[in-house]
Amino acid sequence: MPLLEIKNLTHRFEGLCAVDDFNFTIASNELVGIIGPNGAGKTTVFNLITGVYRATEGSIYFTGNELVGRTPHQITKLGIARTFQNIRLFKELTVLDNVRIARYGQAIYSPMEALLHMGRYNAEEKRITDHAMELLSIFKLDDAANERSKNLPYGLQRKLEIARALATDPQLLLLDEPAAGMNPNEIKQLMEFIGWIRKTFQVTIILIEHQMRLVMGICERLVVLDFGATIAEGLPAQIQNNVKVMEAYLGKELVK
Amino acid sequence: MSKLKAAYQTLLNKWHIVIAHRFFWPIFLIVGLLFSIAASTFDILDLYLQLILIYVGINIILTVSLNLINGYMGEFSIGHAGFMAIGAYVASLLTVNVFPQTANMFLFPAAILAGGIAAALIGLLVAIPSFKTRGDYLAIVTLAFCMIVKSVLENIDAVGGPRGLLGMEKLTTLPWVFFWTVLSLWVIRNLVYSKFGRGVLSIREDEIASDLMGVNTRQVKVIAFVVSSFFAGIAGGLFAHTLQYINPRMFDIIKSTDILIMVYLGGIASIAGSILGAFIYTILLEILRPLGVWRMVFMPLMLVLLMIYRPRGIMGLREARLFIPLRDLFASKFWRQKKKESGDASAGD
Numbered sequence: 001m002p003l004l005e006i007k008n009l010t011h012r013f014e015g016l017c018a019v020d021d022f023n024f025t026i027a028s029n030e031l032v033g034i035i036g037p038n039g040a041g042k043t044t045v046f047n048l049i050t051g052v053y054r055a056t057e058g059s060i061y062f063t064g065n066e067l068v069g070r071t072p073h074q075i076t077k078l079g080i081a082r083t084f085q086n087i088r089l090f091k092e093l094t095v096l097d098n099v100r101i102a103r104y105g106q107a108i109y110s111p112m113e114a115l116l117h118m119g120r121y122n123a124e125e126k127r128i129t130d131h132a133m134e135l136l137s138i139f140k141l142d143d144a145a146n147e148r149s150k151n152l153p154y155g156l157q158r159k160l161e162i163a164r165a166l167a168t169d170p171q172l173l174l175l176d177e178p179a180a181g182m183n184p185n186e187i188k189q190l191m192e193f194i195g196w197i198r199k200t201f202q203v204t205i206i207l208i209e210h211q212m213r214l215v216m217g218i219c220e221r222l223v224v225l226d227f228g229a230t231i232a233e234g235l236p237a238q239i240q241n242n243v244k245v246m247e248a249y250l251g252k253e254l255v256k
Numbered sequence: 257m258s259k260l261k262a263a264y265q266t267l268l269n270k271w272h273i274v275i276a277h278r279f280f281w282p283i284f285l286i287v288g289l290l291f292s293i294a295a296s297t298f299d300i301l302d303l304y305l306q307l308i309l310i311y312v313g314i315n316i317i318l319t320v321s322l323n324l325i326n327g328y329m330g331e332f333s334i335g336h337a338g339f340m341a342i343g344a345y346v347a348s349l350l351t352v353n354v355f356p357q358t359a360n361m362f363l364f365p366a367a368i369l370a371g372g373i374a375a376a377l378i379g380l381l382v383a384i385p386s387f388k389t390r391g392d393y394l395a396i397v398t399l400a401f402c403m404i405v406k407s408v409l410e411n412i413d414a415v416g417g418p419r420g421l422l423g424m425e426k427l428t429t430l431p432w433v434f435f436w437t438v439l440s441l442w443v444i445r446n447l448v449y450s451k452f453g454r455g456v457l458s459i460r461e462d463e464i465a466s467d468l469m470g471v472n473t474r475q476v477k478v479i480a481f482v483v484s485s486f487f488a489g490i491a492g493g494l495f496a497h498t499l500q501y502i503n504p505r506m507f508d509i510i511k512s513t514d515i516l517i518m519v520y521l522g523g524i525a526s527i528a529g530s531i532l533g534a535f536i537y538t539i540l541l542e543i544l545r546p547l548g549v550w551r552m553v554f555m556p557l558m559l560v561l562l563m564i565y566r567p568r569g570i571m572g573l574r575e576a577r578l579f580i581p582l583r584d585l586f587a588s589k590f591w592r593q594k595k596k597e598s599g600d601a602s603a604g605d
Contacts, residue, residue, distance in 0.1 A: 081469075
């Protein structure tokens with residue numbers, strides 16, 4: 001059974017069809033890239049999977065559960081985590097709190113226990129704090145735990161966002177243009193880093209990117225979107241020489 | 257002498273050990289309570305000063321509870337006086353009409369608590385629009401709520417209608433105010449440093465990201481509104497039994513504005529700021545009393561200057577270290593120690 005299965009997904013904003021009859025499957029431990037020019041509907045697909053938007057038509061199954069109609073935090077609890085194209089950290093909060101917020105579902109105590117700091121509160125807080133610190137130390141962010149996250153340099157903010165997503169204990173990690181704003185050297189490091197995350201945390205990854213050559217190196221399979229529809233699918237090498245893809249990126253005139 | 261200085265220096269450096277000691281807070285509370293009991297029974301403080309301190313306490317409760325919504329959660333509620341009114345009327349009706357006169361002394365905390373619970377239940381209702389509307393729209397919803405409470409109270413003859421409610425005994429004493437103030441500070445501080453409190457903060461920072469990180473934003477909003485209105489109700493009950501007279505006009509938008517000023521003066525998202533804001537505002541209004549009507553010109557002017565030079569208030573988004581749990585305050589330090597210890601242990605093997 002595939003980990004995630006998307007069937008006939010369609011989403012319209014007013015008249016605009018952002019995602020048009022999109023079909024997609026991913027198996028456990030795969031690393032798949034979704035590429036396409038700007039405005040192709042890539043981020044919309046992520047927003048549909050994570051429940052930010054409710055799909056107009058179609059269905060999304062994750063480990064056998066229908067996701068359409070569920071709220072984002074329910075979907076997160078099922079095991080899907082994501083990062084954002086433009087970093088969306090909790091800027092005024094500390095690095096540690098950013099990660100601990102993502103452990104909301106894992107800390108088990110009632111509001112009453114929280115108000116009185118009694119019962120399970122202490123043990124659970126200690127547990128999630130230790131877990132968060134451990135995660136931060138894996139990402140070499142433990143020394144900055146008490147810093148406000150807005151004070152971190154850009155590259156570390158990207159890392160923290162991935163750490164925060166991993167803190168929700170996901171099976172499936174959705175990375176939305178993680179290389180945005182990075183130079184070629186940083187991108188190379190990032191790609192190695194993503195491969196390392198996949199191995200260390202045993203997660204399945206879907207990666208959005210609009211610069212094609214970045215994903216060629218690490219993705220096993222690519223899906224190309226344009227105007228909300230799949231125009232090509234296959235191995236990176238096949239995609240590279242696909243005429244339709246070149247047209248989508250460069251325009252018909254140039255390809256001729 | 258130099259020894260004393262050195263001891264003082266160590267105390268400054270190791271203050272967190274003193275505060276972390278399990279007897280620190282109980283001792284602080286007992287001393288405070290004893291002082292307030294002494295002050296109200298013997299003539300240590302004159303009645304005027306006691307009254308001002310009572311108002312400071314009530315205002316601290318109002319400020320810290322509104323800060324939960326306006327500061328920590330980043331919403332804009334102008335309906336806080338409405339919750340206060342509910343607490344004031346429920347507590348007053350209980351002590352005047354329900355409880356036997358002779359037992360009022362002992363049943364007073366129950367009346368205050370009932371006022372708080374009534375306000376909390378209404379807070380539950382106000383939490384619902386906060387699921388759908390945010391920012392300016394929620395401000396209008398809460399404003400409407402405040403007006404509804406006022407006009408409902410004005411039209412119920414059983415509670416005196418526009419004439420108001422009389423006949424409360426002066427049951428609010430300094431020790432009781434001290435108790436409720438410390439309780440509200442403690443509970444709200446506890447809430448802020450729990451997963452629910454971090455949820456509240458994350459809603460302020462980015463509600464969608466917060467939801468996507470697994471925070472049940474609805475649950476968090478309900479908790480914040482219920483706790484906030486509960487303490488507004490408590491403050492209302494204490495207020496009614498200080499003044500011994502209430503009428504619906506006392507709890508209109510002007511009263512809400514007063515609380516807002518204290519929140520933004522002291523600083524958003526800060527317990528220390530709430531205490532500071534309530535303290536400064538209450539004391540300043542008293543000091544400026546000789547100015548008469550002009551003090552109502554001075555205070556808004558101060559607020560305008562504050563918004564220009566320090567838009568987040570005196571303690572905006574910062575907290576006195578006193579209120580931060582050690583686990584949070586020294587997270588990096590504790591982690592380094594722990595790593596070092598485990599490193600030593602493995603090196604010893």
